Amino acid sequence: MSPRTGRPPKAETSRNKSLNLRLTEEEANDIQYCAEKLEISRTDAIMKGIRMIKAQLDEK
Numbered sequence: 407m408s409p410r411t412g413r414p415p416k417a418e419t420s421r422n423k424s425l426n427l428r429l430t431e432e433e434a435n436d437i438q439y440c441a442e443k444l445e446i447s448r449t450d451a452i453m454k455g456i457r458m459i460k461a462q463l464d465e466k
Contacts, residue, residue: 421449 429437441451 437448437451440455441448444451444454446454
């Protein structure tokens with residue numbers, strides 16, 4: 407068999423879990439705005455926000 411082909415993951419580990427969300431138009435626009443300003447993907451913008459919240463919770 408040939409080796410596995412396809413696009414390699416950008417991160418150290420691949421993101422193999424999926425989460426579907428229902429957002430308002432404003433929430434979706436906020437995520438897009440943040441991603442564009444930070445020049446990262448929407449997923450990375452969301453993950454950055456989650457890490458920030460987690461860091462605040464760990465301080466308490």
